[in-house]
Amino acid sequence: NAGVTQTPKFRILKIGQSMTLQCAQDMNHNYMYWYRQDPGMGLKLIYYSVGAGITDKGEVPNGYNVSRSTTEDFPLRLELAAPSQTSVYFCASSFLESRGGSGANVLTFGAGSRLTVL
Amino acid sequence: QKEVEQDPGPLSVPEGAIVSLNCTYSNSAFQYFMWYRQYSRKGPELLMYTYSSGNKEDGRFTAQVDKSSKYISLFIRDSQPSDSATYLCAMRAGGYQKVTFGTGTKLQVIP
Numbered sequence: 141n142a143g144v145t146q147t148p149k150f151r152i153l154k155i156g157q158s159m160t161l162q163c164a165q166d167m168n169h170n171y172m173y174w175y176r177q178d179p180g181m182g183l184k185l186i187y188y189s190v191g192a193g194i195t196d197k198g199e200v201p202n203g204y205n206v207s208r209s210t211t212e213d214f215p216l217r218l219e220l221a222a223p224s225q226t227s228v229y230f231c232a233s234s235f236l237e238s239r240g241g242s243g244a245n246v247l248t249f250g251a252g253s254r255l256t257v258l
Numbered sequence: 259q260k261e262v263e264q265d266p267g268p269l270s271v272p273e274g275a276i277v278s279l280n281c282t283y284s285n286s287a288f289q290y291f292m293w294y295r296q297y298s299r300k301g302p303e304l305l306m307y308t309y310s311s312g313n314k315e316d317g318r319f320t321a322q323v324d325k326s327s328k329y330i331s332l333f334i335r336d337s338q339p340s341d342s343a344t345y346l347c348a349m350r351a352g353g354y355q356k357v358t359f360g361t362g363t364k365l366q367v368i369p
Binding site: 251 | 264266294299300301302303304307346348356357358359360361362
């Protein structure tokens with residue numbers, strides 16, 4: 141049981157380049173999330189998804205796009221990378237609330253993807 | 259005003275000390291309160307969660323929620339060097355899955 145798998149772990153981009161951060165979970169979780177974590181700033185929600193085909197913006201969606209074609213995968217696309225997107229990106233997943241109160245509160249995080257834009 | 263406020267620390271304590279970590283919040287709709295622990299260069303992992311007000315104990319860890327004051331706490335008894343990590347409070351309203359995190363408090367337990 142791998143949990144939440146993120147790739148790549150590290151990446152350096154030049155300004156204006158594009159890339160996709162991959163996220164896959166094998167727990168059959170309905171909800172998936174993308175957060176970014178900047179030093180001293182905590183976790184900021186970029187996008188989230190309540191199920192395949194359904195996505196919604198979080199607090200800081202500008203410069204990013206997502207898609208959710210399957211329950212397992214939730215890739216994050218960076219278009220025209222900017223230095224302000226230098227950060228550590230975390231993907232997470234959780235149960236749908238109706239499946240159990242405690243499960244709905246448990247976000248399982250991936251190990252993170254460290255992105256630098258130069 | 260941020261929805262969730264948390265002192266970033268760092269907080270440095272000797273081994274065996276009692277540690278108190280705190281968060282305040284402004285959104286009265288928050289009902290679920292969580293504490294995540296994050297080791298360096300790792301993803302956060304859930305430590306404890308509580309629903310509404312009250313206390314919850316799990317081994318050396320105790321979580322407290324005071325909704326009237328919009329204040330939550332995590333106490334660590336007999337702190338160990340292995341407790342050295344960043345602790346993030348998190349919370350959400352009922353019926354929604356969007357979780358709002360605090361900025362995290364970095365804790366160092368010195369042997």
